[in-house]
Amino acid sequence: MNGVTNGLFYMKLALQNIKKNAQTYVPYILTCIGSVMMFDIILTLADNKEIAAMHGGSDIRTILGLGCYIIALFTAVFLFYTNSFLMKRRKKEIGLFNILGMGKKHIGFILFFETAIIGAVSLGAGITGGFVLSKAVHLLLLRLAQAPVQWGLYFSGKAALMSVLLYGTVFLLILAGNLARVHVSSPVELLRGGQEGEREPKTRWWIAIIGTAALGGGYYLAVTTSNPAYAISAFFYAAILVMIGTYCLFTAGSIALLKLLKKKKGFYYRTEHFISVSGLLYRMKQNAAGLAGICILSTSVLVMLSSTVALYVGMDDVTRNRYPRNILLEAVHASPADEAVIAGAVQEVLSANGLGEENHLSYSDLSLLAVEEKPGVFDIKTTYTTADLEKIQPMYVMTQEDYGRVTGNQAKLSEGQCMVVTQYSPYEEDSLTVLGRTYQAVPAGDYGLWDGADTFGSEVYYLIVPDDEEMQLLEAGQQAGEGGRVSSIRYHYGFDLDTDQDTQIRIYNEIMHKASVIPEGIQGESAAEGRASYFSLNAGLLFLGIFLGTLFVMATVLIIYYKQVTEGYEDKSRFGIMQKVGLTRAEIKGSIHSQMLLMFFLPLAAAAMHITAAFPIITKLLAAMNLTNVRLFAAATAGTLAVFAVVYTAVYMLTSRVYLRIVSS
Amino acid sequence: MAVLEVQHLKKIYTTRFGGNRVQALSDVGFTVEQGEYVAIMGESGSGKTTLLNILAALDRPTSGSVLLDGTDLSTVKESGLAAFRRDNLGFVFQDFNLLDTFSVRDNILLPLVLSKVPYLEMECRLAPLADKLGLTELLDKFPYEISGGQKQRTAAARALITNPHILLADEPTGALDSRAADGLLRMFGQINREGQTILMVTHSVRAASHAGRILFIKDGEVFHQLYRGRKTNDELYQNIADTLTMITTGGDRR
Numbered sequence: 001m002n003g004v005t006n007g008l009f010y011m012k013l014a015l016q017n018i019k020k021n022a023q024t025y026v027p028y029i030l031t032c033i034g035s036v037m038m039f040d041i042i043l044t045l046a047d048n049k050e051i052a053a054m055h056g057g058s059d060i061r062t063i064l065g066l067g068c069y070i071i072a073l074f075t076a077v078f079l080f081y082t083n084s085f086l087m088k089r090r091k092k093e094i095g096l097f098n099i100l101g102m103g104k105k106h107i108g109f110i111l112f113f114e115t116a117i118i119g120a121v122s123l124g125a126g127i128t129g130g131f132v133l134s135k136a137v138h139l140l141l142l143r144l145a146q147a148p149v150q151w152g153l154y155f156s157g158k159a160a161l162m163s164v165l166l167y168g169t170v171f172l173l174i175l176a177g178n179l180a181r182v183h184v185s186s187p188v189e190l191l192r193g194g195q196e197g198e199r200e201p202k203t204r205w206w207i208a209i210i211g212t213a214a215l216g217g218g219y220y221l222a223v224t225t226s227n228p229a230y231a232i233s234a235f236f237y238a239a240i241l242v243m244i245g246t247y248c249l250f251t252a253g254s255i256a257l258l259k260l261l262k263k264k265k266g267f268y269y270r271t272e273h274f275i276s277v278s279g280l281l282y283r284m285k286q287n288a289a290g291l292a293g294i295c296i297l298s299t300s301v302l303v304m305l306s307s308t309v310a311l312y313v314g315m316d317d318v319t320r321n322r323y324p325r326n327i328l329l330e331a332v333h334a335s336p337a338d339e340a341v342i343a344g345a346v347q348e349v350l351s352a353n354g355l356g357e358e359n360h361l362s363y364s365d366l367s368l369l370a371v372e373e374k375p376g377v378f379d380i381k382t383t384y385t386t387a388d389l390e391k392i393q394p395m396y397v398m399t400q401e402d403y404g405r406v407t408g409n410q411a412k413l414s415e416g417q418c419m420v421v422t423q424y425s426p427y428e429e430d431s432l433t434v435l436g437r438t439y440q441a442v443p444a445g446d447y448g449l450w451d452g453a454d455t456f457g458s459e460v461y462y463l464i465v466p467d468d469e470e471m472q473l474l475e476a477g478q479q480a481g482e483g484g485r486v487s488s489i490r491y492h493y494g495f496d497l498d499t500d501q502d503t504q505i506r507i508y509n510e511i512m513h514k515a516s517v518i519p520e521g522i523q524g525e526s527a528a529e530g531r532a533s534y535f536s537l538n539a540g541l542l543f544l545g546i547f548l549g550t551l552f553v554m555a556t557v558l559i560i561y562y563k564q565v566t567e568g569y570e571d572k573s574r575f576g577i578m579q580k581v582g583l584t585r586a587e588i589k590g591s592i593h594s595q596m597l598l599m600f601f602l603p604l605a606a607a608a609m610h611i612t613a614a615f616p617i618i619t620k621l622l623a624a625m626n627l628t629n630v631r632l633f634a635a636a637t638a639g640t641l642a643v644f645a646v647v648y649t650a651v652y653m654l655t656s657r658v659y660l661r662i663v664s665s
Numbered sequence: 666m667a668v669l670e671v672q673h674l675k676k677i678y679t680t681r682f683g684g685n686r687v688q689a690l691s692d693v694g695f696t697v698e699q700g701e702y703v704a705i706m707g708e709s710g711s712g713k714t715t716l717l718n719i720l721a722a723l724d725r726p727t728s729g730s731v732l733l734d735g736t737d738l739s740t741v742k743e744s745g746l747a748a749f750r751r752d753n754l755g756f757v758f759q760d761f762n763l764l765d766t767f768s769v770r771d772n773i774l775l776p777l778v779l780s781k782v783p784y785l786e787m788e789c790r791l792a793p794l795a796d797k798l799g800l801t802e803l804l805d806k807f808p809y810e811i812s813g814g815q816k817q818r819t820a821a822a823r824a825l826i827t828n829p830h831i832l833l834a835d836e837p838t839g840a841l842d843s844r845a846a847d848g849l850l851r852m853f854g855q856i857n858r859e860g861q862t863i864l865m866v867t868h869s870v871r872a873a874s875h876a877g878r879i880l881f882i883k884d885g886e887v888f889h890q891l892y893r894g895r896k897t898n899d900e901l902y903q904n905i906a907d908t909l910t911m912i913t914t915g916g917d918r919r
Contacts, residue, residue, distance in 0.1 A: 200768075200807055265784050274771075274778045282766045577762045581823070582751035582776055584744070 010106070014113035017093070023658075024089060024565065028082055029118055031558050035075035036126025036167050037133065038551050042067050043159035044134045045141065050150045056536025060145070063540040070548060076170050078555050081293075083174045085562055087181060094182060104182055111178050119171040126167075127160050137547075144312070145539035201285035203259050204252040211248025218242035222617040231620035238617060242610055243296055250292035250606075254284045275578075275591045276598075283567070283599050290559050295603035297552045297559075298648070299610045302640055306611070307618055308545030310636035311538045314627045318534055321626040323527035325361055325494030327508050329515065330523045334364070334491035338518045342493050345514035349507055350497075357495040363402035364491045366475050368395040368434070376429035376441075380478055395434070395461040397471050403464045409447045413466045417442050421462040423449055434463070435477035504528040534626075557651050560600065564655040567596065568662030575663055596659070600652050608641060667732075668831050668862045669697040669720070674729035676715050676885075689715040690726070691885035697831065697864055702857040704876035705866045706905070708913075712885045713866045717835055720864070721754060722746050734830050751776050755824030755832040759839035761816045763808040763823075770804040773822045780827070790826055798822050798852060814845030818852065825856065832856075834865040838872050850875045870909065874902040883912055 018025050046064035051057050097107055135153055142149055218241030225234040258281045262268050268277055284291075311318065329346075331338055339362075350356060370378035372391045381388065400411040400419070411419050418439035420427035432441050449462065465471055475489050497504050508526035515522045571592060578588045615637065619630055627633070674693040679686050689712045697703050707713045718724040720731060722738050731738045733753060741749045750756075763772050770791070777787045795801045798818045803811055811819070817837060824832055834853070838846035846869075854875050857863050865876060873879050875898060881889040891908060893901055 199809070269774065269778050269784045269787060271779055271781055274775070278764075278766045278771065574764060574766070577764055580756065580758065580762050581764075582747050582779060584747040587747070 010109040011113050011117075014110050014117060017110065017114060018117065021086075021090065021093075024086055024562070025118075027558055027561055028086055029121060031082060031554065032079065032118060032122035032167070033125045033129065034551075034554055035071075035079060036122050036163050037130040038547070039068070039071050039075065039166065040127050040130030040159050040163045041134045041137050042071060042547065043162055044130065044154065044156040045138060047156045047158055048138065048154055050152070050154075051138070051141070054142075054145070054147050054536070056145070056533045056540075059533070059537045060141070060540035060543075063537075063544050067544045067547060071551060072166055074551065074555075076166075079170055080174060080177070082558065082562075083178070087178055089566075091185075107182055108179050111182070112175060115171055115175040115178075119168065122171075123164055123167060127163055130159070130163070131155055140546075141539070141543050144543050145536045147536070201255045201281060203256045205256060207248050207252035208256040211245045211251075211253050213245075214241045215245025215249060218245055219613040222614050225617050225620060227620075231617055231624060235614075235617050235621055238614070242299075242613075246295050246299075246606065246610070247289070247292045250284075250295065250602075251288040254288060254602075255281065258284065276595055279591070279595050280598065283595060286566070286570075287563055287599065290563055291599065291603050294556050294559050295606045295610075297556050298603055298607035298644065299614075301549045301552045301556075302607060302611045302637070302644060303614060303618065304545040305549050305644075306633070306637040306640040307622060308538070308542040309640060310622065310629075310633040311625060311627055312542040313636065314629050314632045315531070315535060315538060317629045317632065318538070318626045319527050319531045321628055322534070323525060323530055325359060326496045326504055326527045327511070328492065328494040328525045328527075329511070330493075331491045331518055332488045332520045334518070334520070338520070339491060339493075341518055342491075342515050342522070345511050346493070346495070349510045349514060353499075353503070353507060355497055355499060355507070358498060359494075359496045361406060361494040362492060363398060363406050364471070364489055365402075366397040366471055366489045367487050368397065368474075368478065370395050370434060376432055378432070378434040380435065393459070393461060395463050397463045397465060397474055399468055399471055400464050400466055403462070407447070407449070411442070411447070411464050413442060413464065415466060416440055417466065419444050419447070419464040421447055421449060421464060422459055424459050427461065432463070435474055437474065437477060439465070501528040501531070553647065556648075557655075560651055561655045561658065563600075564659040565662065568659040571659075571663050592663075596656065604645060604648050608645075611637060611641065666699050667696040668699050668701075668734060669864065670730075670732040671695050671720070672730050672732075674716070674719065674731065675727045676712075676719065676724070677727045688885055690719075693729070693882070693885070693887055695880060695887055695890075697862060700857070700860050700862055702853070702863045702875070702877040703865070704873040704879045705864070705882060706868060706870075706873050706879055706909070707882035708868065711882045713868075713882060714835070716882065717833060717866050721756065721833055722750055748780070751780055752827060753830050755827060755829035757817065757820050757824050757832065757834040757837045759836040761808075761813075761820045761840070763816055763819060765808050767807075768804065769800060769806050769808070769811065769819050772808070772819055773800075773804075773826055775823060776827050794822050794826055797856075812845065813841050814848055817841060817845070817849055821849070821852070825861070831862045831864055834863065834867075836867050836869075837865065838867070838869055843871075846872070870902055870905050873905050874898045879905060879908075881908060881912060888912060 018029075042064055045051060046061055046068060051064075052061050054060075094107060097110070098104070134156075138154070139149065218238040221234050221238040221241065225231055225238075258277055261273070261277050262281070267273055329342055331342065334342070346357065368378075368380055370380050370393050371388045372378055372393050378393060378395070400413050403421075404410045413419060416439060418432055419442045420432060421444045426444060427441060430441055432439050465474070471489060475487075478487070497507065499507075505526055505528050508524065508529070512522065512524050575588060575592070579585065583591075615634070619633060622628070622633060672694050674690050675688075676690040677686055677688050693712075693716060705713060705716065715724065719726050719738075722731075722741065725739065764775070767775065773791060773795070774787050777790070782790075791804075792801075795804060798821060800815070800818055800822055803815060803819075808816060808819075817840075821832075821837075837853075838849060841849060850872055853863060853865070857877075863876075865872065867873055877893050879891040879901075880887050881891070889908060889912070891901075891904060896904065
């Protein structure tokens with residue numbers, strides 16, 4: 001045989017192998033195609049100039065770029081995992097080739113051609129599919145961002161090239177791994193392959209303990225973290241701890257528990273427990289890692305979807321929290337004349353447009369980022385150390401006159417007194433010293449904040465002082481410090497408008513123009529303008545949530561499918577024996593069915609538990625993104641969980657047909 | 666007293682669409698007395714397995730009846746069959762049929778657990794039985810850790826722990842080497858002397874030579890019977906071998 005026919009021969013064998021193992025290989029190839037496609041699509045979108053040019057487009061691009069990395073990393077790891085599963089099932093077949101006289105070199109050729117075929121199909125179909133589908137996904141993104149439709153078909157050469165490079169490398173590494181695996185094992189080992197001794201799993205107590213500790217730690221962090229500033233890093237640590245905990249508890253914890261049950265003779269030797277406990281023991285031994293994977297993926301899908309959906313749906317809340325009024329104007333050191341200029345400009349523009357102010361709000365404040373040196377004593381610094389961060393206490397200084405006007409509460413403070421209004425826990429000290437000035441603290445009683453002054457979970461002090469003079473002394477006090485001026489007294493003027501977004505933006509611009517005669521200048525914000533950029537940001541996040549959610553669900557489906565196939569082959573022989581030993585078909589089916597249900601729904605139950613524990617910290621994270629509507633988030637979480645559970649059950653039922661087909665064949 | 670009475674048993678298999686009819690048993694009748702050790706011999710295709718399946722209530726006869734301790738098997742309801750089998754019959758199979766997820770102890774206790782016997786009573790029954798079958802040391806091992814002979818003894822213990830009316834053995838030495846087979850057959854002999862009724866289906870002359878009576882089946886009928894009388898195992902072995910030769914060379918019924 002010459003080289004060419006030789007090559008053709010191996011090529012043919014490789015093709016045959018793939019066909020013969022279609023039950024496991026077709027899902028694998030579909031996963032490869034899906035992976036390439038998703039990566040190609042998201043890279044195409046990130047590379048799309050039209051998206052970059054739209055309002056808030058740079059935010060979306062950043063989010064998409066982040067998505068690229070996540071998808072690349074996840075799919076690569078996942079393809080390795082799937083491949084190792086496939087190779088385990090094929091050991092026997094490869095051993096047979098070896099015994100029939102094929103050298104390891106020749107087996108290597110076959111593996112090479114198999115990988116080449118799968119790689120070519122995956123890349124070809126993936127990139128083609130990515131090109132076609134990217135338009136649909138592009139339109140979905142525009143729809144979410146409520147941006148005008150862009151019709152052009154866009155092919156990104158860069159995305160295609162990157163896909164080929166990334167997944168080409170992945171396939172090469174997978175091939176290298178497979179070759180190494182074949183190389184180090186003897187034919188007899190390979191032949192025995194699938195059926196290595198059914199050893200009873202050992203209890204690994206220390207892993208179970210580590211798992212419990214990690215999970216407990218993760219939950220503790222998630223439930224107790226109250227400061228939104230730490231929420232992001234706390235969430236990150238909690239997520240890692242929960243992942244470790246999930247993995248350890250699924251692998252070691254489940255087995256430790258089942259073995260404990262087994263030791264309780266009175267419990268174990270009962271008809272309804274006997275077969276289930278020992279059956280589950282072996283199922284968990286073989287499936288724990290996969291189930292932990294399903295659980296972690298499910299939890300990520302739930303977290304991503306529930307929070308992004310909540311952000312997207314709660315856009316109005318977000319805008320309102322970020323912008324307490326539709327139009328907000330700010331001037332530094334505004335004199336009574338300046339205040340009159342602002343009020344005049346507003347009245348003039350509004351009456352010219354036939355509109356009126358609603359929910360008027362105006363006051364002056366001085367914001368201080370104070371550090372609590374000891375209880376009741378505060379100071380500000382020019383640079384803050386990490387140790388200071390934990391003692392930081394944001395403060396807004398206001399006069400009792402402004403506070404009274406805004407809230408309707410008359411504080412009646414006299415010289416040397418102050419009142420600390422808080423949102424969460426009342427100020428407990430008898431006095432308060434800030435910037436060297438000491439006040440007698442008058443209890444705030446029932447006095448609270450006004451509409452729009454929400455502090456989103458972190459405590460902020462509203463320091464009410466008797467008069468303007470006192471506030472100016474504080475302003476001067478910080479300016480005398482080593483850092484020079486840190487902040488100034490600012491005048492705030494805000495109101496709502498009952499009109500559409502475009503008019504609001506036009507009116508806002510007119511007012512800003514008219515009021516710009518103020519010597520220190522004027523700053524302002526329009527909620528309508530801000531809303532658009534929030535919209536594209538949150539739409540980008542929701543898009544990524546859906547996109548990654550789809551990917552993770554795809555991975556979950558594949559793992560469940562493979563588990564059903566393996567379980568089917570394992571149970572086939574057991575089924576027959578049990579029948580001969582004196583169980584009715586109904587009893588066996590009942591027992592196996594309940595075991596399978598328990599096994600496959602354990603990850604879902606654990607995921608539901610995780611997301612419940614994560615709820616408080618995600619609430620804090622969302623608060624940091626200006627979403628404080630806990631009810632909305634709770635509804636989004638419950639909704640996502642319900643939809644996910646339905647999808648999960650459907651997947652289970654569909655794949656369990658494969659299982660039944662194998663068992664009863 | 667007859668433990669098992671088989672009368673005019675007939676079994677015809679019909680292919681699914683009613684095409685071919687295969688007569689597996691044409692007219693089988695025999696009785697097994699309390700405490701007997703009976704071997705049923707026959708070539709493959711003679712209807713041995715069909716007979717055993719019917720005796721085990723795994724299959725129903727076309728006509729004829731099987732009475733176990735006076736109870737007609739055909740009167741036992743389908744739903745109660747598994748429990749009936751568990752409580753009245755013990756099985757030993759050629760390929761052991763041990764569950765690999767259970768230890769030796771749990772494999773033996775399985776039928777008792779299914780019959781909801783209290784755990785203390787299980788222990789009381791297990792200890793002497795395991796001792797008799799030489800399994801005491803192996804109770805906490807798993808099937809993959811023990812030899813074929815030990816596996817078959819485990820299977821026998823599982824069959825005997827329910828104190829069955831009759832022990833049905835299907836080619837019990839088929840998967841064992843000769844030493845393990847001899848050990849198992851000696852053990853069967855011993856439990857039979859202690860009063861256990863045994864019915865064994867086999868085509869091994871050596872296995873059959875341990876029985877008290879041998880039935881030969883050919884073409885779906887009991888063709889011949891052989892009683893041990895006062896013969897030793899070796900004499901009986903010779904007798905069986907001669908009978909088989911006679912049957913295969915087509916001799917007439919004696």
